[in-house]
Amino acid sequence: MRMVKKLVIALAASSAVLTPVAASAAAGARAGSAVAGESELEGNSSWIIGLIGLLAGITAIVLVADGDEDAPVSP
Template sequence: MHMVKKLVIALAATSAVVAPVAASAASGVRAGSMVEGDSELEGNSGWLIGLVGLLAGVVAIVLVADNDEDSPTSP
C-alpha cells in the first residue's frame, strides 16, 4: 500500500508541474523577437496532455481494483 501512496503523490506532483507548462504552451502567447527566417521546429504538446490523462486513468484503475483483504477484525 505504501508504493501506491508514493505513486499517487508522484503523479500529483508531476501533474502540478506539467499542467501550467502545457497551458502556457497551448495559449500561443509568446514574446516576439526579430528573426530572418521562419523556424520549422513547431511543437505539439497534445501527446503530453494525452500521456498525463492515460497515466491518471491507469492509476485510477489500479486504485479501484486494489483488493482490500486486510480489513480489521475485532473479537
C-alpha cells in the first residue's frame, strides 16, 4: 500500500511540473491567423480608469473620515 501511495504522489508531482512546460511548448507552435478587418471599437479608455480611481479615493476618504463619535457604553 505504501508503494502505491508513493507512486501516486510522484505521478501527481510530475504532472504538476510537466503540465505548464507542455502548455508553453504548445503555445509556441501555433500560427497566427490573418485578420480581415480591424475592430472599430478601439478607443482611449484611460478616462474610465481615472474615474474609477477617483471614485475609489473618494469612497476611501469618506469611510476613513466617518465621524465615529459613538462612545462605548458599559452597563
